Every structure is written in C-alpha cells, then in structure tokens.
Amino acid sequence: MAIPDKTAFENAYKCVSPFVHNTPVLTSHLLDDLSGTSIYFKCENFQKMGAFKMRGAVNAISHLSEAQKKSGVVTHSSGNFAQALSLAAKNLGVKAYIVMPSNAPKVKREAVEAYGGIITTSMPTLESREEEATKIVKKTKATFIHPSNDINVILGQGTAAYELLQKYPDLDCIFTPVGGGGLIAGTALAVHYFSNKCKTIGGEPANADDAYRSLKSGKIEFNETAITIADGLRTHLGDKNFPIIKELVSEIITISEVEIVAAMRLLWERLKIVVEPSSAVPFAALLKERQRFKNQKIGIVISGGNVDLSNLPF
Amino acid sequence: MAIPDKTAFENAYKCVSPFVHNTPVLTSHLLDDLSGTSIYFKCENFQKMGAFKMRGAVNAISHLSEAQKKSGVVTHSSGNFAQALSLAAKNLGVKAYIVMPSNAPKVKREAVEAYGGIITTSMPTLESREEEATKIVKKTKATFIHPSNDINVILGQGTAAYELLQKYPDLDCIFTPVGGGGLIAGTALAVHYFSNKCKTIGGEPANADDAYRSLKSGKIEFNETAITIADGLRTHLGDKNFPIIKELVSEIITISEVEIVAAMRLLWERLKIVVEPSSAVPFAALLKERQRFKNQKIGIVISGGNVDLSNLPF
Numbered sequence: 036m037a038i039p040d041k042t043a044f045e046n047a048y049k050c051v052s053p054f055v056h057n058t059p060v061l062t063s064h065l066l067d068d069l070s071g072t073s074i075y076f077k078c079e080n081f082q083k084m085g086a087f088k089m090r091g092a093v094n095a096i097s098h099l100s101e102a103q104k105k106s107g108v109v110t111h112s113s114g115n116f117a118q119a120l121s122l123a124a125k126n127l128g129v130k131a132y133i134v135m136p137s138n139a140p141k142v143k144r145e146a147v148e149a150y151g152g153i154i155t156t157s158m159p160t161l162e163s164r165e166e167e168a169t170k171i172v173k174k175t176k177a178t179f180i181h182p183s184n185d186i187n188v189i190l191g192q193g194t195a196a197y198e199l200l201q202k203y204p205d206l207d208c209i210f211t212p213v214g215g216g217g218l219i220a221g222t223a224l225a226v227h228y229f230s231n232k233c234k235t236i237g238g239e240p241a242n243a244d245d246a247y248r249s250l251k252s253g254k255i256e257f258n259e260t261a262i263t264i265a266d267g268l269r270t271h272l273g274d275k276n277f278p279i280i281k282e283l284v285s286e287i288i289t290i291s292e293v294e295i296v297a298a299m300r301l302l303w304e305r306l307k308i309v310v311e312p313s314s315a316v317p318f319a320a321l322l323k324e325r326q327r328f329k330n331q332k333i334g335i336v337i338s339g340g341n342v343d344l345s346n347l348p349f
Numbered sequence: 350m351a352i353p354d355k356t357a358f359e360n361a362y363k364c365v366s367p368f369v370h371n372t373p374v375l376t377s378h379l380l381d382d383l384s385g386t387s388i389y390f391k392c393e394n395f396q397k398m399g400a401f402k403m404r405g406a407v408n409a410i411s412h413l414s415e416a417q418k419k420s421g422v423v424t425h426s427s428g429n430f431a432q433a434l435s436l437a438a439k440n441l442g443v444k445a446y447i448v449m450p451s452n453a454p455k456v457k458r459e460a461v462e463a464y465g466g467i468i469t470t471s472m473p474t475l476e477s478r479e480e481e482a483t484k485i486v487k488k489t490k491a492t493f494i495h496p497s498n499d500i501n502v503i504l505g506q507g508t509a510a511y512e513l514l515q516k517y518p519d520l521d522c523i524f525t526p527v528g529g530g531g532l533i534a535g536t537a538l539a540v541h542y543f544s545n546k547c548k549t550i551g552g553e554p555a556n557a558d559d560a561y562r563s564l565k566s567g568k569i570e571f572n573e574t575a576i577t578i579a580d581g582l583r584t585h586l587g588d589k590n591f592p593i594i595k596e597l598v599s600e601i602i603t604i605s606e607v608e609i610v611a612a613m614r615l616l617w618e619r620l621k622i623v624v625e626p627s628s629a630v631p632f633a634a635l636l637k638e639r640q641r642f643k644n645q646k647i648g649i650v651i652s653g654g655n656v657d658l659s660n661l662p663f
Contacts, residue, residue, distance in 0.1 A: 059373060061395075080621045081375075081621055085621060300658060303623050303658055304623075304658060307394045307395055307399060307622060307623040307624075307654035308621060308622055308623060309617050309618075309621040309622060309623060310621075340621035344614060344617055344618060344661075344663050345663055347658075347661070349658050349659060
C-alpha cells in the first residue's frame with residue numbers, strides 16, 4: 036500500500052485545524068527529574084469531546100463528496116470515536132448514525148445523544164455491531180467510517196504530533212499509545228514528514244500486545260484476550276495502518292497493568308490533569324525504559340481524558 | 350489600616366513573577382452553557398507546588414531585609430503554605446522552619462522535606478503549633494510568616510488575579526474561595542487597581558461561614574466548628590486582610606457540601622483538571638447564583654490541585 040504523501044498530510048491539517056483545539060503542551064520538572072529526560076506532554080485530554088479522536092473524525096468527514104455528506108456517516112463504537120464522529124458530523128452539518136452495544140455505559144450514550152448522534156443499539160458482540168452498521172449503510176447510503184483503519188482518520192490523528200513538532204521541532208522521540216493503530220500511524224507520518232531525527236515509539240499494554248507481536252512477526256496479530264484497564268487499547272491493527280506502522284514506527288514497548296496505574300497516578304498527581312488509563316501507557320513505557328532515553332527530548336501524546344470518576348483504580 | 354497602594358502591588362508582581370508560572374486560563378463551552386456566563390478559569394493548580402500559595406510566600410520572603418533573610422523564615426501549617434514557604438525559601442536561598450502538627454499527612458511532610466523545609470513536629474493543636482513557632486523564632490531569629498494575615502502575602506496572592514485581568518481586562522466579576530482571607534484580599538486589591546467595573550466575590554463553605562458572617566457584622570467572626578471537605582477554607586480572617594475585604598469585596602456566597610462536591614466533579618469531568626475541593630467552592634457559588642450573573646464574563650481562581658487521590662469524594 037502506498038503511504039500518503041506530505042501534501043495529503045498538509046491537506047488533512049487544513050481540514051482539521053478549524054474544528055479542533057491546538058491543545059496545550061505541559062511540562063513538569065519533577066517528571067523530568069524522575070525520567071531523566073525532558074518530556075513535552077501534548078494534552079489531547081483538553082481536545083473537544085476530550086480525546087484526539089475528534090481530529091480523525093473531522094478529517095474523514097471533510098474528505099467525503101457532497102453527495103456522501105448528504106447521506107451521512109455511520110460507525111460502531113462504545114467509546115471515544117462514537118462521540119468524536121457525532122460531534123464532528125454536527126460541526127460539519129452531516130448526520131451521524133452510531134451503533135452502540137447494549138452494554139455501553141449510559142454516560143457514553145448520553146454524550147453521543149448530546150452531540151446529535153443517532154443511536155442504534157446492537158447486541159454486545161462485534162458481529163452484531165457490524166451487522167447493524169451494514170443495515171444502516173444499506174438503508175441510508177451513509178458512509179461507514181472506521182475508528183482507526185481509514186487513511187483519512189489516520190492522517191487526522193497525526194495532526195496532534197504535527198502541532199507538537201511545530202512547537203518543538205527538535206524532539207528525539209514521540210511516544211503514543213497503541214490500540215487500533217490510527218494514532219500511532221498518523222504520528223509516524225507526521226514524524227516522517229516534519230522531523231529529521233525524531234523516532235515514533237508505541238506503548239502497549241502487555242495484556243493486549245497484538246501490535247508488539249505484529250511488529251515482530253511482520254503480519255497483523257490478534258489478542259485472544261485483552262484484559263487491560265486501558266480500555267481504548269484492546270483492539271487490533273488494520274490493513275490500512277499496519278503498513279505505515281511497520282515501515283515508520285521504531286519500536287513498541289509493552290507495559291504491565293501495575294505500571295499503567297502507577298503512571299496514570301503520577302500524571303494526575305504531578306501534572307494535575309485528568310487522563311484516561313490509555314494515556315498513561317506511553318508515559319509508563321518511557322519510565323520503564325528511561326535508561327535508554329536519558330537526556331533526550333521526548334514528546335508524549337496524552338490521548339484523552341474521558342474517564343469514569345466513580346470507578347478509578349486508586 | 351491603610352490599604353496598600355498600586356505601586357506596592359506592582360512591586361509585588363515584580364518580585365513574584367520570576368519565581369512563579371503565569372498559569373494558563375481554561376474555558377469550556379459546556380460549563381459556559383451550564384452557567385449562562387462566560388467563565389475564565391485561572392488555573393493555579395498548575396502553579397509551582399500546586400497552589401497559588403507560592404505567590405504570597407515568594408513576595409513575603411522577597412520583602413525581608415538581608416539580615417532577616419540570613420536568619421530564615423518560620424511558619425506553622427499542615428497544608429499548602431508549608432510547601433509554598435519551603436519552596437519559595439529554597440528558590441530565594443533562605444532557610445525555612447516549618448512547624449507541622451503530628452497528625453499531618455505523611456505525603457505533606459515528605460513534600461516539605463523535598464523542598465528543603467526544616468520540620469518541627471508539634472501537638473495537633475493551634476496552641477502547640479504557635480508555641481513551637483515562637484520557640485524557633487527565639488532560638489533562630491527567623492521571621493514568622495503568617496499564611497494569610499500578612500500584607501506581603503496578600504499582595505503576592507493577588508498577582509494571580511492581576512495576570513487574569515491583564516489577559517481579560519473586561520471581566521465583570523472574579524470569584525475566589527475564602528479561607529484565611531489572603532487570596533480574596535489580594536484579588537480585591539488587583540481588581541481595585543487594574544479594573545474599572547469588575548467585582549470581587551467570595552465563595553465559602555456554609556459549614557465554615559465565618560467570613561460571610563464577618564462581612565455582615567463588620568467584625569471578624571469565628572467558626573465554632575468547620576466540618577467541610579474544603580480543608581483549605583476552615584480558617585478565619587485576620588486583622589490585616591479583613592479591612593481590605595470589608596472595603597473591596599462585594600459579597601460572599603455560601604455553599605453546601607453537596608454543592609462543593611458536585612462542582613468539583615464537574616471541573617474534573619469537563620475541564621479534565623485535578624483541583625482541590627477548595628477550588629470548587631467559587632465555581633459552586635457561581636452555579637448557585639447563576640441567574641444573577643447571566644451573560645457576564647466571570648473569572649474564577651482555581652486555587653490548587655493538591656488532593657489525596659486515595660480519598661476522593663466520588
């Protein structure tokens with residue numbers, strides 16, 4: 036598969052930037068001392084709807100034809116992409132059909148509704164979700180948008196790292212979490228086109244290490260189980276993002292559940308920000324391997340801050 | 350008592366600004382919609398040592414003579430001011446003696462030690478704390494710095510509102526929490542000197558409403574009990590800050606414990622920031638009286654983010 040060129044990336048940024056925040060970058064002397072590096076946290080928890088997913092959703096919808104836009108978009112998700120696609124569609128004047136499993140948290144359904152998403156409830160299995168989405172496509176001619184395995188989504192997600200590199204062009208590495216692969220693939224593209232020396236590195240829960248194994252074996256691997264607190268990272272890679280990851284990502288570091296929670300707590304206590312468990316994974320990866328990154332300038336993409344305060348791990 | 354003049358305030362800012370962050374101001378469409386106002390949150394939870402108290406501590410130490418600086422400073426505190434004075438003293442090359450009650454949380458003692466504060470442990474009563482502090486003053490000739498009832502501390506605390514007004518000169522009101530009175534008195538001075546139309550308004554827990562009653566009666570009132578989750582707001586006003594508050598604060602709004610926790614949760618969920626219960630009090634005050642402030646531009650000083658994650662109210 037051809038990797039999107041620099042112009043495609045720049046076009047994506049033009050589409051995305053009017054609809055998203057150029058989120059702040061936070062630093063902490065204490066976390067720098069602790070890691071032996073200089074860390075620049077790109078805070079997508081402050082993004083609209085609370086996560087980087089807004090970027091990919093905006094870019095995907097922006098690239099539809101006028102006829103496609105009239106028929107709307109559809110996705111199935113119980114998480115951030117459901118909210119992202121709903122809000123992006125609302126902002127772009129497009130209908131969004133969202134298939135949510137019957138066991139999706141009430142608070143997530145309400146958020147999708149608040150953004151104007153039209154919800155269809157499926158059984159809590161991937162088969163049922165896909166089946167309902169297919170029915171909607173047939174009935175409405177809406178365009179299906181995949182949360183991570185879609186080139187325009189990938190390019191959109193990469194705009195967070197693009198903004199980070201514009202502000203700090205001399206980063207040695209950018210760390211991101213790895214779930215479905217959209218964020219890390221987009222980040223790797225940004226690094227590839229807009230930095231000379233920077234590396235893209237993934238952090239992944241050891242309990243859902245499909246991407247780590249995929250990079251080793253050279254083909255997309257799957258998780259038999261994916262029991263991790265980092266609920267955004269339970270999914271596997273896809274045929275659109277894996278070729279980019281294979282070519283442009285330097286390494287993926289796996290992290291235990293205990294390390295994820297400890298890193299999450301450090302971010303809350305020291306940066307004073309609310310972040311999802313998934314966001315703590317790349318920081319945990321850096322802490323684990325900090326000897327190898329000593330004195331380097333490290334960017335970390337904090338992926339989001341949508342967390343259930345009634346169900347915290349500490 | 351003479352109220353400090355504008356030059357004193359500007360001098361305070363010159364002393365304080367090199368040693369503190371000009372903290373970011375956050376906004377939220379959702380919280381604006383909810384309140385019917387436009388809110389500008391001045392985020393002192395991102396301040397050094399995690400609270401606005403750093404500002405007053407720096408200003409107080411800066412105004413000592415060289416001889417006084419050589420002998421060091423002393424305070425008694427189990428909270429943020431212990432950390433603030435320790436860190437400010439460290440940055441200014443001065444010794445800090447901190448009297449902490451024997452029941453102070455271990456994490457707070459460790460933070461003071463990390464900043465180089467020299468801890469003396471007292472019994473957990475105000476009498477014992479004062480007695481130990483007096484002993485240290487006699488022995489070391491260190492200067493006692495009160496956490497809130499000290500003109501230079503008051504001027505220092507006011508620099509947060511000064512920064513906010515420099516960025517948003519047309520605010521209609523600035524809300525702050527009211528505890529010992531240092532922050533609201535300093536804020537009222539900033540508003541008095543650097544705004545034409547802005548009002549200073551306090552939020553106070555109904556369970557520790559001494560300042561509310563003091564403003565009504567015209568003399569300093571005390572709390573018989575002060576059982577509130579907003580642990581920074583249990584103290585009473587002093588003879589240095591009360592005259593300023595009496596002259597320049599428009600009103601104080603009291604808030605129930607349930608309202609404080611609900612407002613705190615909203616800030617965590619919607620702004621994605623970690624704030625202390627005390628920080629939620631002025632926001633809760635605005636929400637309670639939102640009809641009266643409809644369509645106004647409101648500044649809110651988020652006082653700090655030092656909270657025990659193992660002991661959250663949700």
